[in-house]
Amino acid sequence: MADATFEELFPYIKSISYPNNKTKHLIGMANMLISDFQGEVPMTVQELIKLPGVGRKTANVITSVVDEQPNMAVDTHVFRVSKRLGLVDQQLTTPLAVEKELIKHIPKELVHKAHHWLILHGRYICLARNPKCGECGLREICVYYKKQVVNKG
Ligand code: SF4
Structure with a gap:
């Protein structure tokens, strides 16, 4: 995904909300995962919120659902x-x-x-x-x- 162009990735997610922004975020996120995190999704809120498109709520969801950390996502x-x-x-x-x-x-x-x-x-x-x-x-x-x-x- 880090190597994908906007035009290549967009069709896969065009049916969801805000596909333009999300396409840019996904490509940016994939690049940062490679450049800053050795290709692994980090499992702390502080690190996750550095990724494009990832806010505190998303970081709380990821760490609590994937890793059962005591973090509360408030939607x-x-x-x-x-x-x-x-x-x-x-x-x-x-x-x-x-x-x-x-x-x-x-x-x-x-x-x-x-x-x-x-x-x-x-x-x-x-x-x-x-x-x-x-x-x-x-x-x-x-x-x-x-x-x-x-x-x-
Ligand atoms: S449904 Fe009514 S009683 Fe139940 S938590 Fe909501 S406001 Fe309170």
């Missing part, structure tokens, strides 16, 4: 669900702040699993616009539910 679901449940301070405004607080409180050995629990809960139950509180098993402990549903209801 839109994790951000929303953590705040609604009250796992983190309601005032937090950035994914990084939420990540740091979750890491502080979730047992290390469970962090890589908790990431998936929170994403799946957000994707299927605690939906952004219409959370399915009626069928949610976490109602009893949910700060959002107590405030929004019980108090108004």
